[in-house]
Amino acid sequence: AEGVATDLVRRVPGRLPGLYLIETDAHGERRFSYWRDTSAAKAYFDADATPLEARAAEWQALYLSGITLAILPPAGRERLYALMRSMRERGAMVAFDNNYRPRLWPDRDEARACFSRALDLATVALVSLDDHQALFGAACDGSELQAAEAIVKRGADATQVRPAPLAAWHEVPTERIERVVDTTAAGDSFAAGYLAKR
Numbered sequence: 001a002e003g004v005a006t007d008l009v010r011r012v013p014g015r016l017p018g019l020y021l022i023e024t025d026a027h028g029e030r031r032f033s034y035w036r037d038t039s040a041a042k043a044y045f046d047a048d049a050t051p052l053e054a055r056a057a058e059w060q061a062l063y064l065s066g067i068t069l070a071i072l073p074p075a076g077r078e079r080l081y082a083l084m085r086s087m088r089e090r091g092a093m094v095a096f097d098n099n100y101r102p103r104l105w106p107d108r109d110e111a112r113a114c115f116s117r118a119l120d121l122a123t124v125a126l127v128s129l130d131d132h133q134a135l136f137g138a139a140c141d142g143s144e145l146q147a148a149e150a151i152v153k154r155g156a157d158a159t160q161v162r163p164a165p166l167a168a169w170h171e172v173p174t175e176r177i178e179r180v181v182d183t184t185a186a187g188d189s190f191a192a193g194y195l196a197k198r
Helices: 066-071 074-089 108-121 129-136 186-197
Strands: 019-024 030-035 061-065 093-097 124-128 149-154 157-162 170-172
Touching: 061 066, 061 074, 061 186, 066 074, 066 108, 074 093, 074 108, 093 108, 093 186, 108 129, 124 129, 124 186, 129 149, 149 186
Parallel strands: 061 093, 093 124, 124 149
Antiparallel strands: 019 030, 149 157, 157 170
16 A cells, blocks of 8 residues: 555565564664564575566666675575676666674674675665774775765764765765654665665
8 A cells, every 4th residue: 555565575484574672762772672583584585586586687776784684594695695796787776785783693704704795796885884893993984895886874974975986075964963862764764865866
């Protein structure tokens, strides 16, 4: 009824959607509780072919995040990397939003390796600076990103945008909000607005 397509959904026998509980504090910062160890999303690629792979040639863009990488088993990640590569090679937009959540990974080295591969395959890198530095070190400020288009979100500080590999970086001021009520999905909302405009 809301126009959200469900034709790429795979129903996995014996699996349910993950469950999230989000609590916010007085400053709008959120704390998550998850029940997703046996979620259906983790098993999306546990099939010879998936709806997403079968219809990938129809899409102009693919968007994924570091959380996508974190919940998939290694074989599923390889399938996702292959999908990113094939879409990039045919000229589609491949947008990667870093979303690094340490507790989803066995260790930082594995996360760093997986994120590096995804960033190398992306044509658009949507990077939250604090997540990027937590994973790659405080010296990394986003200027080293190789994606054709790079966006570095720096909290309340101006967002940095580089629209092409050799282009100059632009600073775009953020709109300050005096009373933050809930920061849930702030990054996803930013990505949706940015990519829709692009």
